[in-house]
Amino acid sequence: MHRLILYCIALVWLANGLLCKVLALVPRHEAIVARILGPAHAGVLTRLIGLSEIGMALWVVSQIQRRWCALAQIGLILSMNLLEAWLAPDLLLWGHANAVFAALFCLLIYWHTFTAARLSPR
Known part of the structure; x- marks a missing residue:
């Protein structure tokens, strides 16, 4: 389960x-930028x-400096979502509700890295 998450x-x-x-399949992202x-x-x-973001995916999978990786992810997610909610809320898929999904994703990353990792056998 740990690996799946x-x-x-x-x-x-x-x-x-x-x-x-990169492939620009969702033009809304470029509009936000x-x-x-x-x-x-x-x-x-x-x-x-x-x-x-592709680099972040590779860092996550590599599990190098897992805690720093998790903190970087959480910081990036929160800062990106704060900027987007402040400067481009009309372009967000779920408007201000995006913050809820961002917060849940941050909680998952935190739990997976700092709590579940101790519970999971290696």
Whole structure:
């Protein structure tokens, strides 16, 4: 179960990075980046963010510095969602309710890394 959750967390980063941003299958993501960082380079910046998210997926799966990885994920998720809710709430899939899903994902990452890991045999 521990590995399954690990791969699901990585899959969220991979799907958002590769499908939504690098391959631009969800144009709303580029619109959000344009709103927050400006339209001039929104396409390039969106793809760079996507590549970073793919990198995060690889970091999650590698389990190198698991706690730092979890803290980085939580920090990124909370800061991204705060910026989006403040500057582009009309572009979010669920509006301000996105914060609920972000918080639940952060709780899952925290629990998986700091609680469940101690309970799971290696």
